[in-house]
Amino acid sequence: MKVLLGIGGSDDSIRALEAVVARAAAVGDDLTIAIVENPRSPRSREEIAERAREELEGAGIDAPIRQVEGNPGSELVDIAERGAFDEIALGGGQTSPMGKINVGSIAEFVLLNARTTVRLIR
Amino acid sequence: MTGPTRYPDEPVGGFPSPPRTVEDADGREIDLRAYDGSDDEREALRAMYEAFDPADRAQGIPPSRPGKLEEWLDRILTTECCNVFAWDGDDVVGHATLVPENGPESPYELAIFVVQSHQGAGIGTALMKSILGHGADEGISKVWLTVERWNRSAVGLYEKIGFETTDAESFELEMAIRLDAGQTESTG
16 A cells, blocks of 8 residues: 655654554555654654654665655645555644643644545554 | 643633532532542542543543543642532532643643533533632643534633633644632632
8 A cells, every 4th residue: 555654743743653664564555754844843854854764774664755845734635646645644643731632733634635545543 | 732832911810719619500509629639539530430421522531441541530630730520419520620731830731521411500610710710729820721623612611711712723722811820719
């Protein structure tokens, strides 16, 4: 399956990275990692790319890592359509101090606009 | 995640401190009291959440699995959090909690739950005022919450209390209030 993973650097996106890379290694998904803008990210783009390279290396697979500029949601939907991806994978939301799950605006846009399957990873 | 990047400039005060007793719209006497830290009161709260309708859960809380519910109660019933219970006799029928992001100087996240049998009778409003009165007594000034956008009755209640929307970009509305710590009604 051709999978586009969008990560912005939040903790849930890092968990998604780990889960999607592990699955790609296990079942042979054709994976592309897109690093998108997230003003609230605690990590820089370069840190995120480094983290993604480490994860791929640890799993023993190769995947292109793209730095994506512009509106994260619309860019992900656009890349998925142009590249004939089967699925967009994203972090499934952040947890608040008291444990409430909050789904971010990128996930909402992708869910409402993508023509592919969307997977939120928790 | 953390809360809002900005809070309303104007503080809101005058919230009544617990304990107090109100009569709800169905004529029941409801006691609003701060959690006393005892195991008995914790058990009463757990009983409320065990019987809670899953359809009234919000954003994954209260957790439905028993082990996860205990973990959640452990987290929110610590001494650094503020908790007010609404009692109908010996039963807890509502609960409001304030949980700090990162220590007592940080903003506090608020959540409130009322059991199905006691909804629509004004208990949520009374609980809300009591937890904010309790929070102000404890010196808390910044309080925020998230609420599902479709939950108009909850959003209306929060607006009436004085919360302002600080982020409307996601599924959940983020709302915040600034408490005036010196302005609560004294109960003596």
